[in-house]
Amino acid sequence: MSDGEAGWTASVFVEDRPEDMEEFRRVRSEPGLVVVDRLADQVRGLREVLPPPGSELLDEPARWVHYPWRRTVVRVLGPHSFRRLRLDRNRNKVTSAEQDRLRGVTVGIVGLSVGFSVAQALVLDGVGGELRLADFDPIELSNLNRVPASLVDLGTNKAVVAARRLSELDPYLSLSVWPDGVGPETMSEFLDGLDVVVDECDSLDVKVVLRAEAARRAIPVVMETSDRGLIDVERFDLRPGPPFHGLLGEIDPQRLAALSGREKIPYALRLLGPERISTRMAASLLEVERTLVTWPQLGSEVMLGGATVAAVVRRLGLGQPLNSGRGRVDVEACLDALTPPADPGNRAVAEAPLPAESDDPIDRVLHAANRAPSGGNSQPWSITAGGGMLEIDIADDFVPTAIDIHCRGSYVALGAALQNARIAAAAHRILGPVRVLARDRGEPPREVIATMRFSDDTDPVLAAQYEAMLSRGTNRQPGDGTPLSDAETAALYEAAAREGGRIRVVTDVDRLAETAELLAESDRIRYLTPVLRREMLAELRWPHSEAIDSGIDVGALGMDDAERTMLDLTVRNDVLDQLGEWDLGHGLGRLTGTRVRSSSALVAVFASGPRPADYVRAGMAAESVWICAHGMGLAVQPASPVFLYAEDDTDLTRLSEARFGALGKLQSTFDDVFDRPIGRRFALLLRVARAKPERVRSARRSDRVRRHP
Template identity: 50%
Template sequence: MIEPDPQTADYRPLVLDPADHADAATLRQLAGSAGIRRYDLRAGMRAELAELTGPPPGLDPGEERWVYYPWRHALVAILGPAAFRAIRTDRNRNKLTRAEQQRLAQLTVGVVGQSVGHSVAYTLALEGACGLLRLADFDTIELSNLNRVPGGLFDVGVNKSVVTARRIAELDPYLPVEIWQAGVLIDTVDEFLDGLSVVVEECDSLDIKFAVREAARRRRIPLLMDTSDRGLFDVERYDLEPGREPFHGLLGATTGAQLADLDTKAKAPHVLRILDPGQLSSRMAASLAEVGETITTWPQLGSDVQLGAAIVTAAVRRIGLGAKLSSGRTRVDLEAALDSLAEPGYLDEDIGTVPEPPVDEPPADPVAAILACAQRAPSGGNVQPWRLRGEPGLIEIALDPTGSTAMDIELRGSAVAVGAAVHNARAAAAAHGLLGEPQWRVDDPAVPLLARLRLREGTDPDLAADYPLALDRHTNRRLGATTPLPGTVVPALGTAAAAEDATVHAITGADALAEAAELLGASDRVRYLTPQLHGQLYAELRWPGEDLRTGIDVRTLEPAPDELAKLQVGRRTDVMDRLREWSAGAALGESTVDRVRASSALVAIGFRPRAGGIPDLADYARAGAAVERVWLRAQLLGLAVQPVSPVFLYADRREDLRIVSPEFTDTLASIQRRFQDLLGLPEDENVALVLRLSYAAAASVRSRRLPVPGSRNDG
């Protein structure tokens, strides 16, 4: 029978490639040997590989290896290195991205001492946080070690570094591991540190601790040490501070030679200087007084050792990824943390508990009724970007820019809202026999847009018919049914828009709606990942207990429980920063994608500027009146209506997109072109708003409004 290299046979597996002629011959001999057990894991691994989301490109599921473990007398069939590692480390994502894992795989980490060091080395291997491990310990496993070393009875009497290496080999046979069974000595420490990226020092000998630090300082290698009491952890960045004194200078002028061959009692004063006796746990401090009396040596617990391994591994990750990690000391004190248990803050999923106020009857006074109807107009984020003023014979609706956002490019979205308010005012005026035509002003620097309605006797039956509809108009964001629109609906909406010289462009059919859903979802992703847009998005939302008369009451989003949880996570800027860093976040648009897919149509209200060229705010306002007419007609036809306008809606130029989202300008330009093509939008038309139409259950909550100045609800 062929044996592995006798120099490594007690801790390294023999990895055989059946496609290699020599390896295949060795494999046949091993397979024919008596007493060798065989385990074939390939089918299960291939099944796992097939289920991976976004596997690395170029993986060959047919590549395989046989691994012989001499100490187990076992042959194991597994997939090749690339597929094996992709599967084994897949659950690291995105705590560690693939790019970060590849970067960490360039690290060579040395661990001196294999009691605490065993757990450190194994955790590093477990996470794939290094590409090579070098382990050192001269000692063998004793039964008393098994309170903290995760070995077993079969390991008693075996060199500690061998035990660690075997355990790692059974986890990942492809990870290179070197061992120093003689441990690290004064005259071999430089050789041990040669080529290391990081050294972890966990040995008991004070003179070797000192020697490792002196060598690390000479070679400018960062050194880490965990001391398993109250999570004490030390970092000595000799790579950044080559003049730094060992042990942070806590030993003063003491030399390594003075620390050699000390017994446990003689070590204690030096240990205390390193550990700071005032910061020891009471149990550890009291135990030190009992060393050699009632206990053999200082105590250690397995849980503390495991915690230390986690701390060290986190520090190695930071070093390997170039993250902040300065020299110094910290404590990760679990006992103190458990003393500080507190009741968690609960996510209030019961957002429907706020009582709805009674619906006010329209005021009897005609001017007050006209203003109240104007106040019911839709606006982006329910910001109500207008100032209303009324007197007998005159209604004024002025654009108020104070609530404008980055999406509201040059106040175009606000102008659309003002136009909708003007239509509502005209409908109410017509219903009260006081028809008025709007006069628009855009030439006053102090007031970007002003509409004046001169009220006179007269009516318009079509406008008057919109009055009750305007009072009942609301947004319905419920998921709808994918019921096709009757053939009469889009023409009817077109007729409504034409009354304001606007047009309707409709997207219908499952395939076209699915494409539109993806584009609008991608737009939402940009909204979440652009810091200014993200901040403005969440500034619009209102939660129970907040003033719900402006902004978007979260209940009107009709969120499912999972969507509500996502809203809570989505408000975190640190999460958005991370998704932006990863070029990820496709799921941020899921809510919009789901709703657009569950629709009957999308309609965009298009318009041309009356004077040609670039439209002014009055053009957008007239289009806003068309938006309101289309919305009211759709609702009259039994449709649920929701605005789903993308972040690029009011961008006429590339510079507009750059203002909206500097980082995603190209992305938005691409989405905008594709969306306009899908709409069939002529080049000389602009879009005032995009509405989602569906057949859905009634909205459970409707947005509130601020009181009209001078009304009984004012203030």
């Protein structure tokens, strides 16, 4: 151990401890002492971290740290708040819980040339609450090609210099310095209590003894050689084995200690693999003790090695999978293999042309019915005209999604299609009576069928909606937040009442904000639940997608460039699985949240009861409201939460077994926000806003629309 610990140990003085402050006043009185006080900046930074820190951090007493080798004192946050702020930018590459676990790891580093970069990388990553640093060499000018020291450190022991730099990074680290290095007589003491040993020393004999003792104590050993990024891991903690994986065979440490640098080269080659070292390193080894003093090392490669070892120690400290063995992090090979990025394809958005309409009135009714909205643009219906009758049924090949509980959403879509058919029939004077019939012994999704008989009647109110019905679409653009006028709100209520529907229009800013948070959380759960996510992502259609006659065109999502770019991350299962593991992903609902907060109103459409026919009729009312809003120049977007059609805990559990409790709480809040009438069920939630027009319209499939003689 070092005799002169004052040469590398910082003194820490606690501000609310009188004896500390008395000693600090003595230190501060020293002539020429530099005082650095940026505590206010640190406190401000601490207050800005997310989630906001509690009082136990904000009220933690500050410290003064004295660095005698710099003749400087620095005022810093207390240890807990200091660590929270300093390592905040490491999250979530390393989570807070993982940071706490890694703080308990004790690491010993032998050899502080490459080992200096290793130690620095470990401290930057927050790995290791205690570090032991061993090296007997002083800093020389020839070391400054790879050791992050400076000219003022010349002649100072490498381990001492490293400890000083690390203490300047984090004064709360537990550091011990072994300025005489380690040998057979001190190896046991050095290894006592270590969790990981990092071997970066040049002495082959020390390497062998180090591994023998580490194997006896079941301590893993990590080594990195900078040429072509060789990383070597020996998991003595898992199973015993010969040093260096047996590559050197039976070796005598004492004989190795007596070898010259040139005589050690064959052993080094056996470790490195003569066929695997770089061309320039191989050529250089042939010049050792002729035109080169020793083998070359590059500082950039040494720094890369430090990062690689830090990654290994993180895995070891967190108990993550890691085999005993070796591999390479080879920058040159990576650069040699550079290729142009894959063509992401043309993602330019083009408006899909509407199909040409026939002049035949019945064809126009079929076309109108097929233009109705449906969840995920799934178009669940089978629309058939023939024998003087229009029938709208759920298609035989339709498969409902998990959120379409008991096909309630599909029945709403069926009702919207029926409403469109009525409007077109009225406009072309072929309107007849409409019926919604329950099937005998019907099962979801085919419990009802909607019919309209063709006649020679009309309805002026319905007929007046024809053009607005044809141009109606989903507009997901952000709104300007302007509230609805009383006349606009009344018109929406009247549109629902005409079809026997009941709605609730919410315009209060606070309620909109509350619902925005609720819907954002619902979206988060949808993203994090594998089956719900899979079905949601299956609805998206990219410009290069094959099936573009259903689903939602990504160009119609109303995203700006930043949101569109983030979508590329959102569709990655590995990213969403990771967020699910952390129970994070609060940004996943940001798009929905911002859109709702920019809205003029939210409109909840209710079904009068639990029967499928009730949802069909609610769908008719919902389409009437949607067409009315569109006719007034308002943007409309369905914004239904994932639990909209859930009736009980069984339904919620089927949606997400892991998060059904959270869904239940959201559902209860949702009921309160919209003051759901007793006995009524939610059929649809519509977001209404003043927004710029949406130029992309969802395409329609034609195979579910038929006309018979």
